[in-house]
Amino acid sequence: xxxxxxxxxxxxxxxxxxxxxxxxxxxxxxxxxxxxxxxxxxxxxxxxxxxxxxxxxxxxxxxxxxxxxxxxxxxxxxxxxxxxxxxxxxxxxxxxxxxxxxxxxxxxxxxxxxxxxxxxxxxxxxxxxxxxxxxxxxxxxxxxxxxxxxxxxxxxxxxxxxxxxxxxxxxxxxxxxxxxxxxxxxxxxxxxxxxxxxxxxxxxxxxxxxxxxxxxxxxxxxxxxxxxxxxxxxxxxxxxxxxxxxxxxxxxxxxxxxxxxxxxxxxxxxxxxxxxxxxxxxxxxxxxxxxxxxxxxxxxxxxxxxxxxxxxxxxxxxxxxxxxxxxxxxxxxxxxxxxxxxxxxxxxxxxxxxxxxxxxxxxxxxxxxxxxxxxxxxxxxxxxxxxxxxxx
Amino acid sequence: xxxxxxxxxxxxxxxxxxxxxxxxxxxxxxxxxxxxxxxxxxxxxxxxxxxxxxxxxxxxxxxxxxxxxxxxxxxxxxxxxxxxxxxxxxxxxxxxxxxxxxxxxxxxxxxxxxxxxxxxxxxxxxxxxxxxxxxxxxxxxxxxxxxxxxxxxxxxxxxxxxxxxxxxxxxxxxxxxxxxxxxxxxxxxxxxxxxxxxxxxxxxxxxxxxxxxxxxxxxxxxxxxxxxxxxxxxxxxxxxxxxx
Numbered sequence: 001x002x003x004x005x006x007x008x009x010x011x012x013x014x015x016x017x018x019x020x021x022x023x024x025x026x027x028x029x030x031x032x033x034x035x036x037x038x039x040x041x042x043x044x045x046x047x048x049x050x051x052x053x054x055x056x057x058x059x060x061x062x063x064x065x066x067x068x069x070x071x072x073x074x075x076x077x078x079x080x081x082x083x084x085x086x087x088x089x090x091x092x093x094x095x096x097x098x099x100x101x102x103x104x105x106x107x108x109x110x111x112x113x114x115x116x117x118x119x120x121x122x123x124x125x126x127x128x129x130x131x132x133x134x135x136x137x138x139x140x141x142x143x144x145x146x147x148x149x150x151x152x153x154x155x156x157x158x159x160x161x162x163x164x165x166x167x168x169x170x171x172x173x174x175x176x177x178x179x180x181x182x183x184x185x186x187x188x189x190x191x192x193x194x195x196x197x198x199x200x201x202x203x204x205x206x207x208x209x210x211x212x213x214x215x216x217x218x219x220x221x222x223x224x225x226x227x228x229x230x231x232x233x234x235x236x237x238x239x240x241x242x243x244x245x246x247x248x249x250x251x252x253x254x255x256x257x258x259x260x261x262x263x264x265x266x267x268x269x270x271x272x273x274x275x276x277x278x279x280x281x282x283x284x285x286x287x288x289x290x291x292x293x294x295x296x297x298x299x300x301x302x303x304x305x306x307x308x309x310x311x312x313x314x315x316x317x318x319x320x321x322x323x324x325x326x327x328x329x330x331x332x333x334x335x336x337x338x339x340x341x342x343x344x345x346x347x348x349x350x351x352x353x354x355x356x357x358x359x360x361x362x363x364x365x366x367x368x369x370x371x372x373x374x375x376x377x378x379x380x381x382x383x384x385x386x387x388x389x390x391x392x
Numbered sequence: 393x394x395x396x397x398x399x400x401x402x403x404x405x406x407x408x409x410x411x412x413x414x415x416x417x418x419x420x421x422x423x424x425x426x427x428x429x430x431x432x433x434x435x436x437x438x439x440x441x442x443x444x445x446x447x448x449x450x451x452x453x454x455x456x457x458x459x460x461x462x463x464x465x466x467x468x469x470x471x472x473x474x475x476x477x478x479x480x481x482x483x484x485x486x487x488x489x490x491x492x493x494x495x496x497x498x499x500x501x502x503x504x505x506x507x508x509x510x511x512x513x514x515x516x517x518x519x520x521x522x523x524x525x526x527x528x529x530x531x532x533x534x535x536x537x538x539x540x541x542x543x544x545x546x547x548x549x550x551x552x553x554x555x556x557x558x559x560x561x562x563x564x565x566x567x568x569x570x571x572x573x574x575x576x577x578x579x580x581x582x583x584x585x586x587x588x589x590x591x592x593x594x595x596x597x598x599x600x601x602x603x604x605x606x607x608x609x610x611x612x613x614x615x616x617x618x619x620x621x622x623x624x625x626x627x628x629x630x631x632x633x634x635x636x
Contacts, residue, residue, distance in 0.1 A: 009465075010485075010554075016548045071544075075543050077543050077564065080523070083542065095523070097522070183549055184516065185550055264478075
């Protein structure tokens with residue numbers, strides 16, 4: 001049979017969860033991580049990361065808007081997905097997705113962004129003409145009071161929303177981990193550590209993503225990169241990464257030492273079919289390399305240019321590594337037989353609804369959304385300062 | 393609309409034929425069937441299975457199972473004395489056309505294991521369905537409402553036995569229904585009916601006169617993967633420890 005080694009139950013030969021289901025935890029992870037980074041400034045008063053606060057929120061929103069698309073495209077009957085809202089099955093881990101998603105989108109992200117930008121939106125609604133004016137007018141939601149007292153209330157409410165947002169971000173991505181971790185039929189997934197690993201890997205990927213986007217946009221805009229800011233982000237990335245890697249290693253060591261009935265099969269898989277994506281890309285290239293690079297920046301005094309290059313490289317490698325981690329979880333978990341007697345092969349489709357071009361498009365789509373959001377709601381200090389100056 | 397008598401004479405038979413067509417897929421009503429009086433499961437008598445594949449073919453014909461997917465299949469185990477933990481298992485095309493012959497010099501034991509949905513009482517597949525499209529009927533059969541299923545495949549991932557698949561045309565979860573359309577009318581399943589040796593027996597645990605009760609008392613009967621605690625209800629007589 002096609003690409004099968006040993007014995008698979010006959011219905012297992014073809015994978016039912018494709019690269020799109022790899023994208024789903026990857027994208028939601030970026031959302032949760034970006035939000036946690038934003039909360040550093042808002043709740044934990046880490047002022048150094050202030051230049052990325054708004055960018056992080058807009059990044060989180062861009063990715064969150066795309067997050068349900070891979071799921072929707074994967075469904076056999078996408079038109080029936082509203083049933084998940086109307087008749088959720090109380091025992092299903094997946095049934096809560098719609099609610100968790102909506103909660104996070106509307107109650108946390110959109111609300112916080114709106115509160116934070118309300119003053120800018122009102123000023124722009126007054127200043128702009130034509131269609132843009134209408135757009136900003138609608139975005140004010142009729143609330144155009146930007147008195148000091150009113151802005152102070154915004155600030156206080158925003159702080160509370162961020163405070164609620166932190167456990168919500170953990171919920172959003174821990175929940176995604178639980179969807180996999182609670183499947184007792186699959187020993188590659190079934191682990192109480194899964195939600196925790198997902199949360200920390202989400203933070204790692206989100207922080208790396210915002211750092212890379214901040215550096216890239218600064219370069220594109222021709223503005224100087226705030227080195228104090230990226231140094232701080234890199235430091236947080238480094239320490240979060242250490243926790244994430246430690247948890248993953250704990251899971252690995254536990255599996256090796258316990259060596260239960262599935263171990264022989266999983267061990268074989270990691271050394272063959274998953275060798276490249278797991279050992280080479282995830283652990284070697286995507287974890288150890290960025291960890292070493294970031295460690296160098298922590299213990300030595302490097303020039304600004306060297307640090308910038310290292311951060312960019314480490315950030316990009318981290319994003320690749322976390323994608324590989326999602327790949328290894330989702331695809332890896334379907335490559336071996338639940339009889340532990342064989343392995344199958346996954347080939348990414350090309351001209352299918354779940355093919356590679358669709359996956360690439362879905363990965364790039366959040367960047368397009370971000371571009372639109374950045375145009376509508378510039379997150380840059382200089383921009384808001386300039387507008388503020390003209391508005392006041 | 394004004395219809396002439398002639399038009400009506402043409403339309404009425406046409407409507408009758410069309411109505412027959414509309415009803416074609418509708419299962420017959422089973423007026424004398426009470427769900428709460430039954431608790432269905434199956435007995436697989438491993439020593440009796442000869443690996444002919446009749447059951448697989450009968451199932452595919454009865455239930456219009458797509459090629460390459462299986463509501464039931466047969467595995468052949470080869471367990472050698474040296475490596476009892478890791479048997480050599482084959483199931484070419486689900487065992488539909490039988491199995492290749494075995495060379496005489498091959499040491500160890502050979503036996504066949506028919507597989508199907510275990511209609512678990514605590515089934516992980518029904519637990520995870522986000523919309524409740526798959527459910528356990530009051531008579532103990534795990535079914536899928538294919539008009540409700542979104543095709544997310546979470547149930548396929550949750551089944552420890554590999555019994556579910558996504559139907560390639562209908563794009564919904566599909567699996568053994570224990571021939572629900574037959575058993576509710578007093579018939580047995582297609583696979584049991586086609587089995588020439590009686591290796592598969594439909595059983596009703598709520599029927600005090602079902603021979604299963606005597607069989608369970610007097611034989612070493614096991615279910616697949618008992619460590620999964622799914623409440624599997626397909627009972628295997630003389631199940632070898634190497635079977636997964």
